[in-house]
Amino acid sequence: MAEGRVVHTADRTLTGRQLASLLTPPPEGRFGYRELARAVREALLDGRVALRLRLPAERELAGVLGVSRTTVTGAYDLLRESGYAHSRRGAGTWTALPEGQAPTALGSFHGEGTATIDLALAAPEAPAAELAAALAAASAELPRYAGTQGYHPYGLPPLRAAVAARYTARGLPTRPEQILVTTGAQQALSLVLTLLGRPGDRVLAENPSYANALDAMRGRGLRITPVPVTEAGWDTGLVEAALRQTAPRLAYLIPDFHNPTGRLMPQDQRREVARAARATRTWLVVDETLTDMALDVPAPRPFASGVGGGDGEQIVSVGSLSKSCWGGLRVGWVRAAAGVVTELARVRITADLAGSVLDQLVAVELMERLGTILPARIAELRRRREALTAALARHVPEWRWTVPPGGMCLWIDLGRPVASALSARALRHGVRVEGGARFGVDPGTHEHRLRIPYTLAEEAYEPAAERLAAALDGAPGRFADPALPDWVA
Numbered sequence: 001m002a003e004g005r006v007v008h009t010a011d012r013t014l015t016g017r018q019l020a021s022l023l024t025p026p027p028e029g030r031f032g033y034r035e036l037a038r039a040v041r042e043a044l045l046d047g048r049v050a051l052r053l054r055l056p057a058e059r060e061l062a063g064v065l066g067v068s069r070t071t072v073t074g075a076y077d078l079l080r081e082s083g084y085a086h087s088r089r090g091a092g093t094w095t096a097l098p099e100g101q102a103p104t105a106l107g108s109f110h111g112e113g114t115a116t117i118d119l120a121l122a123a124p125e126a127p128a129a130e131l132a133a134a135l136a137a138a139s140a141e142l143p144r145y146a147g148t149q150g151y152h153p154y155g156l157p158p159l160r161a162a163v164a165a166r167y168t169a170r171g172l173p174t175r176p177e178q179i180l181v182t183t184g185a186q187q188a189l190s191l192v193l194t195l196l197g198r199p200g201d202r203v204l205a206e207n208p209s210y211a212n213a214l215d216a217m218r219g220r221g222l223r224i225t226p227v228p229v230t231e232a233g234w235d236t237g238l239v240e241a242a243l244r245q246t247a248p249r250l251a252y253l254i255p256d257f258h259n260p261t262g263r264l265m266p267q268d269q270r271r272e273v274a275r276a277a278r279a280t281r282t283w284l285v286v287d288e289t290l291t292d293m294a295l296d297v298p299a300p301r302p303f304a305s306g307v308g309g310g311d312g313e314q315i316v317s318v319g320s321l322s323k324s325c326w327g328g329l330r331v332g333w334v335r336a337a338a339g340v341v342t343e344l345a346r347v348r349i350t351a352d353l354a355g356s357v358l359d360q361l362v363a364v365e366l367m368e369r370l371g372t373i374l375p376a377r378i379a380e381l382r383r384r385r386e387a388l389t390a391a392l393a394r395h396v397p398e399w400r401w402t403v404p405p406g407g408m409c410l411w412i413d414l415g416r417p418v419a420s421a422l423s424a425r426a427l428r429h430g431v432r433v434e435g436g437a438r439f440g441v442d443p444g445t446h447e448h449r450l451r452i453p454y455t456l457a458e459e460a461y462e463p464a465a466e467r468l469a470a471a472l473d474g475a476p477g478r479f480a481d482p483a484l485p486d487w488v489a
Contacts, residue, residue, distance in 0.1 A: 012225075012245050013054040013092075016064035018238065022048045022228065031067050033074030040075065041084050044095055044445065045417050047207040048228040051442040055085065055093045097444045117464045119433040122259070122408040122453035124381070126326035127373050134365035141361050151353055153345045155181020155333070156360040162367045163319075163333050172305035177338040180345055183355050185289045185320035185332035190216050191344050191351070192316050192334060193250070196283050197222050202248035204239075208411075208439035208446055210259045210287065213252060222250070226441035231402050233263040240276040250283045256300050257290040260439050260451040261411045262404020264297065267306050274307035277314065284315045289332075292324045292374055295382050296405040304335075316340065321363055323408065325373060331355070331363040381408065387458040391465035396472065409453045411436075417447035425471040431464050 023039040025031065031039070043049040055061070058072040065072075076093055079085035083098030145156075154160065160176040167174035182188040197203060199221030205214065207226035217224055225246045227239050243251070253273070255265035265273075277284045286303040294300070304315040320332030334344055348354075366373065385403070388410065392399060400413040414422070419435030426433050436449025454461075 012050075012242065014049070014056055016056040016060040018241070019049070019056055019061060020064045021235070022230075031065055031071060031075075033071045034078065036065070036067070036071060036075035037078035037082075037084075040079060040095075041082070042448075044084060044097070045447050046228075046230070046449070047226065047440050047442070047445045048230055049095055050207065050226040050228075051095055051097060051445070053095045055095065057092070097442070115430055116427070117431045117456070117460055117467065119431060119452050119456070119464060122451075122455055123322065123327045124377065124408070124455040126328065127376065130366065130369045130373050131326060131362075134362045134369065137365045138358060138361035142358060145357050145361075150357055152181075152357070152360075153349050153354050154341070155179065155355065156357060156364070158364050159331075159360045159367075160333075162364050163335070166367065166370075167302055167335060170299075170301055170305070172302040172335075174335060175338070178335055178341055180334045180336075180341045180348065181355060181360060182332045182334060182348065183352060184322060184327075184330045185287070185318050186212055186216070187348075187351070188318045188320070188332045188334045189213055189252075189285065189287070191347050192285055192318070193217060193220050193222065195340075195343055195347050196285075196316075197250055201250070202246050204242055204246070204248040204251035204282070205441060206234075206253060206258065207441040208260055208436065208449075209252070209441065210254060211434075211438045213287065214439075214441060217252070224441050229258055229261050229263055231261070231263075234265055234269055234273075236269045236272045236276075239273055243276045243280045243282055247280045248282050250285055251277055252285045252287065253303075254287045254290070255303055256288055257293055257404060257407030259287075259290060259407065260409050260436075260449075262402070262407040262409060264300065264405055270303055271307050274303075274315070282314070286315060286317045288317055288319045289323055290407050291319070292370075293378070293381065293408055294406045295378055295385070302335075313337070321366060324370065324377070325363075325366045329359055329363060329366075331359055381454060384454040384456065384458055384461075385410075388452065388454040388461045388465075391461040392452075392468075395465040395469040408455050409451050412450040412452055414448045414450060419447050419450055422450070422468075422471060426468055429467040429471045431467045431471070433468070 022043050024042065026035040040049065055076070058069050058076065062069040062072045076085060080087060084096060085093050086096045087093040157176065159181050160179040163179045164174040164176045182191065193216055197220060201222055202225055203217050203222040204225045204227060205217065206229045208229065214224065225242055225248055227242050228235065255270060257264055274284065288302065291300060302317060304317060307315070317335040318332065319335070321329055322332070334341065336344070389403065398415060400415070401410045420437060423433055423435045434451050436446030436451065437444060439451060440446040
């Protein structure tokens with residue numbers, strides 16, 4: 001162990017079978033020590049394996065993989081030498097990252113008129129005609145409220161009723177008293193974290209996950225327990241194990257077209273997660289802001305509608321109109337038990353008292369027009385997704401991705417852990433793009449990933465892909481892979 005390094009006590013221990021299920025086997029099918037070390041490193045950088053996690057004992061892992069203990073010992077030695085593991089005699093081996101690795105910084109927002117193509121914001125423009133009509137109708141309604149004080153901490157009654165009616169129509173009976181209208185989904189999540197969590201509490205989160213949600217957790221002093229979301233989706237066995245071993249106060253999930261991977265959680269897995277959360281008395285905070293963005297499959301029902309029995313008692317759902325209609329409206333909501341909504345409203349008063357009456361009136365009108373807005377938006381997103389994938393295939397054919405069934409982003413596999421360096425170079429070529437580390441629970445993970453939304457006009461993607469390819473081509477050796485040291489024995 002390098003002198004001066006701090007060995008962290010492991011929060012959890014991976015069994016040999018769990019680790020084996022997370023590793024990509026070599027083409028020849030059998031691990032040598034270098035192949036095993038590289039597979040563990042890639043799983044760590046991809047977020048499938050968390051930081052500060054105790055690795056299985058050498059003998060146990062060797063038995064599961066069908067290799068010699070010497071092979072596992074050599075692999076662990078390589079991981080320690082390259083900074084991806086630390087050990088303490090008699091106490092085990094933990095996953096780590098080399099010193100100096102740090103998360104990417106939040107990119108700045110660019111103003112109007114910039115020549116930079118912004119591929120960092122997964123936010124489409126407003127439906128212009130419907131927004132104009134909704135604003136006109138809301139303006140006509142506004143005088144009815146102008147004679148009042150204008151404060152509605154729970155939200156405007158017509159909007160609470162409209163949100164509740166939509167939940168009911170989608171299969172989850174809901175009363176207006178179960179709805180709190182907020183200033184966007186981000187405020188909704190922040191209020192829930194403030195009410196239900198305390199500094200030092202555990203919160204389970206997917207890895208990768210929505211970057212602003214992770215920031216909100218960190219900002220409140222919550223300790224994040226990561227569970228991986230991969231190309232194959234969720235491993236509910238790992239989720240259940242994490243819930244049992246750490247008993248988190250909260251668990252934050254994005255089951256509908258997960259941001260950033262685009263995965264959709266199957267119904268049977270939803271029931272399993274809900275049962276496991278109830279057993280550990282963990283509040284499930286379900287982010288459903290992307291639910292309406294079902295491009296290739298039917299729109300999923302609300303998470304709480306299909307879990308069965310009393311498993312929905314500790315489920316808090318968060319939604320908004322930002323993806324369905326427009327982010328500039330800043331209207332979101334929480335759906336929870338009426339008592340929880342009352343407590344959330346008390347917390348909300350300390351933040352901003354209430355939301356804009358005019359914006360909420362516009363939201364009421366837009367919700368009545370969702371039958372027109374959503375089909376057009378979904379068709380547009382399909383065309384934009386096709387334009388993006390075609391442009392990337394032409395200009396960076398070595399990149400790989402799985403086309404998601406919904407949502408607004410591609411989760412690109414670059415093949416090498418160079419995302420942060422590429423993001424910096426791409427900005428100098430006129431493209432802003434977020435590297436995967438921005439979405440990782442642990443700093444430095446997901447370095448071989450980019451998240452690229454398909455929310456811009458179709459014609460933007462050809463020049464964007466050209467600029468990304470130029471950023472790659474301008475680097476010596478297309479960025480050297482910081483691989484494990486070449487040991488010769």
